[in-house]
Amino acid sequence: MTDQTITACEQTRARLLEAAREVFSQCGFQGATVREICRRADANVAAVNYHFGSKDGLLAEALNFAQLKALQTENATADKCPEKRLRLFVHDFMLMLLDEKSASRQCRMMARELADPTPALDKIVTEAIAPLHEFLGRLVREIVGSKVSETECRRCVISVLGQCSFYYHSEPVLQRLTPELRYDRNEIEAIAGHIADFSLAALLAKRNG
Amino acid sequence: MTDQTITACEQTRARLLEAAREVFSQCGFQGATVREICRRADANVAAVNYHFGSKDGLLAEALNFAQLKALQTENATADKCPEKRLRLFVHDFMLMLLDEKSASRQCRMMARELADPTPALDKIVTEAIAPLHEFLGRLVREIVGSKVSETECRRCVISVLGQCSFYYHSEPVLQRLTPELRYDRNEIEAIAGHIADFSLAALLAKRNG
Amino acid sequence: MTDQTITACEQTRARLLEAAREVFSQCGFQGATVREICRRADANVAAVNYHFGSKDGLLAEALNFAQLKALQTENATADKCPEKRLRLFVHDFMLMLLDEKSASRQCRMMARELADPTPALDKIVTEAIAPLHEFLGRLVREIVGSKVSETECRRCVISVLGQCSFYYHSEPVLQRLTPELRYDRNEIEAIAGHIADFSLAALLAKRNG
Amino acid sequence: MTDQTITACEQTRARLLEAAREVFSQCGFQGATVREICRRADANVAAVNYHFGSKDGLLAEALNFAQLKALQTENATADKCPEKRLRLFVHDFMLMLLDEKSASRQCRMMARELADPTPALDKIVTEAIAPLHEFLGRLVREIVGSKVSETECRRCVISVLGQCSFYYHSEPVLQRLTPELRYDRNEIEAIAGHIADFSLAALLAKRNG
DNA sequence: CATGAATGAGCCTTCATTCAT
DNA sequence: CATGAATGAAGGCTCATTCAT
Numbered sequence: 075m076t077d078q079t080i081t082a083c084e085q086t087r088a089r090l091l092e093a094a095r096e097v098f099s100q101c102g103f104q105g106a107t108v109r110e111i112c113r114r115a116d117a118n119v120a121a122v123n124y125h126f127g128s129k130d131g132l133l134a135e136a137l138n139f140a141q142l143k144a145l146q147t148e149n150a151t152a153d154k155c156p157e158k159r160l161r162l163f164v165h166d167f168m169l170m171l172l173d174e175k176s177a178s179r180q181c182r183m184m185a186r187e188l189a190d191p192t193p194a195l196d197k198i199v200t201e202a203i204a205p206l207h208e209f210l211g212r213l214v215r216e217i218v219g220s221k222v223s224e225t226e227c228r229r230c231v232i233s234v235l236g237q238c239s240f241y242y243h244s245e246p247v248l249q250r251l252t253p254e255l256r257y258d259r260n261e262i263e264a265i266a267g268h269i270a271d272f273s274l275a276a277l278l279a280k281r282n283g
Numbered sequence: 284m285t286d287q288t289i290t291a292c293e294q295t296r297a298r299l300l301e302a303a304r305e306v307f308s309q310c311g312f313q314g315a316t317v318r319e320i321c322r323r324a325d326a327n328v329a330a331v332n333y334h335f336g337s338k339d340g341l342l343a344e345a346l347n348f349a350q351l352k353a354l355q356t357e358n359a360t361a362d363k364c365p366e367k368r369l370r371l372f373v374h375d376f377m378l379m380l381l382d383e384k385s386a387s388r389q390c391r392m393m394a395r396e397l398a399d400p401t402p403a404l405d406k407i408v409t410e411a412i413a414p415l416h417e418f419l420g421r422l423v424r425e426i427v428g429s430k431v432s433e434t435e436c437r438r439c440v441i442s443v444l445g446q447c448s449f450y451y452h453s454e455p456v457l458q459r460l461t462p463e464l465r466y467d468r469n470e471i472e473a474i475a476g477h478i479a480d481f482s483l484a485a486l487l488a489k490r491n492g
Numbered sequence: 493m494t495d496q497t498i499t500a501c502e503q504t505r506a507r508l509l510e511a512a513r514e515v516f517s518q519c520g521f522q523g524a525t526v527r528e529i530c531r532r533a534d535a536n537v538a539a540v541n542y543h544f545g546s547k548d549g550l551l552a553e554a555l556n557f558a559q560l561k562a563l564q565t566e567n568a569t570a571d572k573c574p575e576k577r578l579r580l581f582v583h584d585f586m587l588m589l590l591d592e593k594s595a596s597r598q599c600r601m602m603a604r605e606l607a608d609p610t611p612a613l614d615k616i617v618t619e620a621i622a623p624l625h626e627f628l629g630r631l632v633r634e635i636v637g638s639k640v641s642e643t644e645c646r647r648c649v650i651s652v653l654g655q656c657s658f659y660y661h662s663e664p665v666l667q668r669l670t671p672e673l674r675y676d677r678n679e680i681e682a683i684a685g686h687i688a689d690f691s692l693a694a695l696l697a698k699r700n701g
Numbered sequence: 702m703t704d705q706t707i708t709a710c711e712q713t714r715a716r717l718l719e720a721a722r723e724v725f726s727q728c729g730f731q732g733a734t735v736r737e738i739c740r741r742a743d744a745n746v747a748a749v750n751y752h753f754g755s756k757d758g759l760l761a762e763a764l765n766f767a768q769l770k771a772l773q774t775e776n777a778t779a780d781k782c783p784e785k786r787l788r789l790f791v792h793d794f795m796l797m798l799l800d801e802k803s804a805s806r807q808c809r810m811m812a813r814e815l816a817d818p819t820p821a822l823d824k825i826v827t828e829a830i831a832p833l834h835e836f837l838g839r840l841v842r843e844i845v846g847s848k849v850s851e852t853e854c855r856r857c858v859i860s861v862l863g864q865c866s867f868y869y870h871s872e873p874v875l876q877r878l879t880p881e882l883r884y885d886r887n888e889i890e891a892i893a894g895h896i897a898d899f900s901l902a903a904l905l906a907k908r909n910g
Numbered sequence: 911c912a913t914g915a916a917t918g919a920g921c922c923t924t925c926a927t928t929c930a931t
Numbered sequence: 932c933a934t935g936a937a938t939g940a941a942g943g944c945t946c947a948t949t950c951a952t
Contacts, residue, residue, distance in 0.1 A: 083911080104313050108947060118913050123948060199459045207460060228461070229477040233446045236453075240445030243452070250408045251416060252437070268438040272485040275492075279484035291930090292936060317922060327938050332923060334936090501932075522731050526926060536934050541927060617877045625878060646879070647895040651864045654871075658863030661870070668826045669834060670855070686856040690903040693910075697902035709951090710915060735943060745917050750944060752915090 087125050089115035094122075094136040103133060103194075133194045139202040141170060146209045156216035160277075161270040163213065164238065168266040171242040172257045207231055217274070218281045230277060237269045296334050298324040303331075303345040312342060348411040350379055355418045365425035369486075370479040372422065373447065377475040380451040381466040416440055426483070427490045439486060446478045505543050507533040512540075512554040521551055521612075551612045557620040559588060564627045574634035578695075579688040581631065582656065586684040589660040590675045625649055635692070636699045648695060655687045714752050716742040721749075721763040730760060766829040768797055773836045783843035787904075788897040790840065791865065795893040798869040799884040834858055844901070845908045857904060864896045 093115035097106040108122045108129055115121070126132040145166045149159055210231040218227065241248070249255055302323035306315040317331045317338055324330070335341040354375045358368055419440040427436065450457065458464055511533035515524040526540045526547055533539070544550040563584045567577055628649040636645065659666070667673055720742035724733040735749045735756055742748070753759040772793045776786055837858040845854065868875065876882055 086912090102313075104311070107945085109945095119915095119947090120913060120949080124912065129947065195455060196459065199456055203456055204460055226477065229474065230481065232449055232457075233478065233481050236446040236449030237442045238445075239449060239453075240441055244445075244448075246404060247408055247412055248441075250405070251413060265438065268435065269442065271489075272439065272442050275488035276481040276484040279488070280480075283484075295936080316920085318920085328922090329924080329938065330936090333938095338922065504933090520731075522729070525924085527924095537926090537936095538928080538934060542933065547926065613873060614877070617874055621874055622878055644895065647892065648899065650867055650875075651896065651899045654864040654867030655860045656863075657867060657871075658859055662863075662866075664822060665826055665830055666859075668823070669831055683856065686853065687860065689907075690857065690860045693903040693906035694899040697906070698898075701902075713915080734941085736941085746943090747917065747945080748915090751917095756943065 086115070086117050086121060090117055090121060090125060090132065091136050091138075094132050095138070098133060098136060103129075108132075130194065134197055137194060137198060137202075142202055142206065145170065146206065149213075150209070156213055157274055157278075160213055160217065160234075160274060161267075163210070164234070164270045164273070165263065165266040167238055168241070168262050168269070169259075171238065172262045172265075173259065174257070175259075207235075210234060214277060217277045222280055226280070230273075230280070233276070234269070234273045237272065241265060295324070295326055295330065299326055299330060299334060299341065300345050303341050307342060307345060312338075317341075343406055346407060346411070351411055351415065354379065355415065358422075359418070365422055366483055366487075369422055369426065369443075369483060370476075372419070373443070373479045373482070374472065374475040376447055377450070377471050377478070378468075380447065381471045381474075382468065383466065416444075419443060423486060426486045431489055435489070439482075439489070442485070443478070443482045446481065450474060504533070504535050504539060508535055508539060508543060508550065509554050509556075512550050513556070516551060516554060521547075526550075548612065552615055555612060555616060555619075560620055560624065563588065564624065567631075568627070574631055575692055575696075578631055578635065578652075578692060579685075581628070582652070582688045582691070583681065583684040585656055586659070586680050586687070587677075589656065590680045590683075591677065592675065593677075625653075628652060632695060635695045640698055644698070648691075648698070651694070652687070652691045655690065659683060713742070713744055713748065717744055717748060717752060717759065718763050721759050725760060725763060730756075735759075761824055764825060764829070769829055769833065772797065773833065776840075777836070783840055784901055784905075787840055787844065787861075787901060788894075790837070791861070791897045791900070792890065792893040794865055795868070795889050795896070796886075798865065799889045799892075800886065801884065834862075837861060841904060844904045849907055853907070857900075857907070860903070861896070861900045864899065868892060 090111065093111045094106075096114060097111045100106075101110075106129075109119055111132070112119050112121050118124075122129065122132050126135055145163070149163050149166070152159055152162060154162065207228070211227055214227050214230045214234070215222075218230065222230075245257075255261070299320065302320045303315075305323060306320050309315075310319075315338075318328055320341070321328050321330055331338065331341050335344055354372070358372050358375070361368055361371060363371065416437070420436055423436050423439045423443075424431075427439065431439075454466075464470070508529065511529045512524075514532060515529050518524075519528075524547075527537055529550070530537050530539055536542075540547065540550050544553055563581070567581050567584070570577055570580060572580065625646070629645055632645050632648045632652070633640075636648065640648075663675075673679070717738065720738045721733075723741065724738045727733075728737075733756075736746055738759070739746050739748055749756065749759050753762055772790070776790050776793070779786055779789060781789065834855070838854055841854055841857045841861075842849075845857065849857075872884075882888070
C-alpha cells in the first residue's frame with residue numbers, strides 16, 4: 075500500500091513534469107497556466123504546488139537536459155573529423171529542436187524561455203547552455219585552428235547556434251512567410267544540411283584566412 | 284490654444300508610445316501591463332484605451348518600422364557592390380537592434396514578440412519582416428549568383444538574420460555567459476563585422492561552389 | 493452670431509434628445525451609454541453633461557409624453573361610443589408602441605424603463621402613467637357602467653394595458669417564439685383588433701354580469 | 702469528511718444561487734454585479750467564476766423552472782373542466798410571481814430579464830416560455846373550441862400572460878399609483894380572480910362568437 | 911497524503927464624469 | 932460657450948496560491 079501510494083504519487087509527479095514540458099514549450103512560462111498543466115496531467119489544481127512548491131519550482135524540475143548532453147557526448151566520442159562532427163551536431167540539434175516526433179520536447183523549453191527570462195534562466199545557462207557553448211567552442215576550435223582568437227571563436231559558436239535557434243523560435247513568423255513550410259524529417263535534415271554547409275564554409279575560410 | 288491642446292494630446296500619445304515600447308520590449312506583450320505602461324507615461328489607466336482602443340491597438344501603433352525601412356532604402360540606393368552592401372546592412376541592423384542609444388528601441392519589440400505571437404504578428408510580418416526578407420533575398424541573390432536555388436537563397440537570408448537576432452533576443456543568456464559583455468558601439472561593430480565576414484565567406488563559397 | 497450660436501446650441505440639444513430617445517428605447521437606461529448617444533447626435537462626449545447635467549438629467553428631459561397626451565385628447569373628444577373609443581385607443585396606443593415608423597419612439601422609453609426603475613420613474617408615473625390610467629379608467633367606467641367597483645375598474649384598466657405592453661416589452665421573446673413575426677402596420681392593427689375584441693368582450697360581460 | 706466537504710461546497714453554491722436570484726431579480730442582469738452577489742453570499746469575488754464559469758453561467762443555473770413546470774403538470778392532470786383549470790393556472794401563476802413568501806422568487810427573474818435580452822434568453826425561452834405558451838395554447842383551445850384560428854389562439858394566450866406579468870414587472874409603477882397596494886395572499890387571489898374572470902369572459906365570447 | 915474549494919491580487923476594459931483650454 | 936482629453940471607480944474575469952479536510 076505504501077509502495078502503491080508512492081508509486082501513484084511518483085506517477086503524478088511524472089505526468090505533471092511531462093505535461094509541464096508540453097505546455098511550457100507551447101506557451102512559454104508566462105503563457106502557461108498551472109490549471110492547464112494539471113488538466114493535461116489529470117491531476118488536481120493544487121498538485122503543482124504540492125509537488126513542486128510553485129510554478130517556478132515546476133519549471134526548474136521540468137528542465138531536463140539529458141538529451142542535449144547525450145547529443146554532445148555521442149558527438150564528442152564519434153570517430154570522425156571535426157567537420158563531420160559539426161555537421162552531425164547541427165543535424166541532431168535541429169532534430170531535437172524541430173521534430174515534433176522527437177521524444178524530447180523537453181529541451182525546446184530552453185529556447186522558448188530565453189526570450190522571457192525567469193528565475194530558472196540561471197539554471198538553464200549553468201547546466202545546459204554554458205556547457206553547450208563550451209562544447210561547440212572546442213569543436214569550432216578544432217576546425218578553425220589556433221590562429222583565430224578566442225573571442226572570434228565564441229562568435230562563431232553564436233553564429234552556428236543563432237542559425238539553428240532562429241528556425242525554432244521564429245517558427246510562427248517563418249510559417250507566415252512560407253505557409254507551405256512543414257518541419258517534417260526531410261525538411262529538417264535539409265535545413266540542417268544548409269546550416270552545416272553555410273557554417274563550415276565560413277569556418278574553413280577563417281582557418282585559411 | 285488649439286495648438287497647445289493638440290500638442291498636449293500628442294505629447295500624451297507620444298509618452299504612451301514610448302513607454303509601451305519600453306515595457307513591451309522588456310516584458311513582451313503578455314508580460315506587459317497597461318497599468319505599468321500608463322504609470323511610466325504618467326497617464327491614467329484609461330488613457331491607453333482612450334487613445335488606442337486597446338492594448339492590441341497600442342502595440343499596433345507602437346510598432347514603427349520607419350527606421351527599418353529607411354535602413355533598407357539607404358542600403359538599396361548605396362553605390363556599392365553587393366558584398367559591401369550586405370556588410371553595411373548587418374552593421375546598420377545590429378546598431379538598430381543593440382545600441383541602447385539608438386533612437387529606435389522601436390524595432391526591438393519586433394524580435395521580442397516573435398516568440399509570443401499576438402494578433403499584431405500578422406501586421407509585423409506583412410509590414411516589416413516579409414519586406415525585409417525580400418530585400419535581403421535580392422541582396423543575397425546578387426552575391427551568390429543565379430546557380431543557387433530560391434529555397435537555398437531563402438535559407439541564406441535566414442542564416443544572416445538568425446545570427447543577428449540571436450544577439451538581441453538571447454542577450455540575457457549571453458550576458459550570463461560573458462558577464463563583461465557590454466553592447467557599446469565598438470562591441471556592436473565588432474559583432475557586425477564578424478557576422479558579415481562569416482556570412483560573406485559562406486555566400487561566396489556558395490557562388491563558387 | 494449670438495443668434496447663430498444659440499441656434500447651434502439648441503440644435504445640439506435637440507439632436508441629443510432625439511438620439512437619447514432612440515438609444516434609451518433600444519437599450520434601456522442602464523444599457524444606454526452617453527458616448528453612443530453623443531455619437532448618434534454627432535456631439536461631443538461632454539455634451540450630455542454640459543446640456544443636461546447628467547445622464548439622469550438627459551433621461552428626464554428626453555421623456556416626452558406629447559403624443560401619448562395627444563392620443564388621449566383626441567380620443568376623449570372623438571364623437572364615438574365608448575366601445576369604439578376603446579378600440580380606437582388600443583389601435584393608436586399599439587401603433588405608438590410598436591410601429592417603427594412612428595414618429596414617437598419617444599414614449600416607448602416609458603415602457604422600457606418600467607422594468608428598471610430610475611430616478612425618472614416618478615416623473616413618468618406622475619406625468620404620463622397616472623393620467624393614462626385615469627383616462628382609461630373613465631373610459632372603462634363608461635363601458636362597464638356603475639355597478640362595477642372602482643377597484644375592479646382599475647384592474648380592468650390594467651388588463652387592457654397589460655395586454656398592450658406585453659407585445660412591446662416581450663418583443664424579443666415573442667420573436668423567438670414565432671420567428672416570422674414582424675410588427676408591420678397590418679400585424680399591429682390585427683393585434684390591436686384582437687386586444688380590443690378580447691377586452692370589450694370581457695368588459696361587456698362585466699357590465700351585463 | 703467527504704460528505705462535509707460536499708455539503709460545504711454545495712452550501713456555497715446554494716448561497717450564491719440564492720443571492721443571484723435576489724440581485725438579478727432586483728437589478729436585472731446588467732445591473733447586477735458579481736461582487737454584490739458574492740458579498741451577499743458571503744463568498745469570494747472569484748467564487749462565481751469558480752462555480753459557474755461566468756456571470757452568464759450563474760444566471761443560467763439560477764433560473765429554475767421547476768415550480769413553473771410543476772404548476773403546469775399539476776394543472777394538466779387536474780380532473781377539472783378547462784375553464785376551472787384556466788382559473789387554477791392563473792391563481793397558481795400569480796402566487797408564484799407575486800407572493801414574497803413563495804419559495805421561488807426564482808421564476809420572477811424570468812420576467813425581469815425579458816426586457817434586457819441576454820445570452821440566457823434563449824435558454825429561458827426554450828425551456829420555460831415556449832412550453833408555457835404551448836401549455837396555455839392547449840388550454841385555451843379547449844375553451845374556445847376549434848372555430849378559432851391558431852393565430853388568434855396564440856393572441857389569447859398572450860392576452861392572459863400579458864395581464865399576469867404586468868402585475869409583476871410593473872410593480873414599481875403600480876405601487877406608485879396606489880401606494881396602499883400590498884401583494885398579500887388575499888390581494889393576489891383577488892387579482893387572479895379578476896384576470897381569470899376577464900379572460901374567461903373574453904374566451905367564451907370567442908367560442909360563442 | 912492529496913484534494914477540491916476558496917482566495918485576493920491583478921488583468922483589460924468600460925463608463926459617466928470633470929477639467930483645462 | 933463648447934470641446935477633446937483625461938480621470939478614477941468599477942466592471943467581469945483569470946490566475947497562482949492556500950487551506951480545511
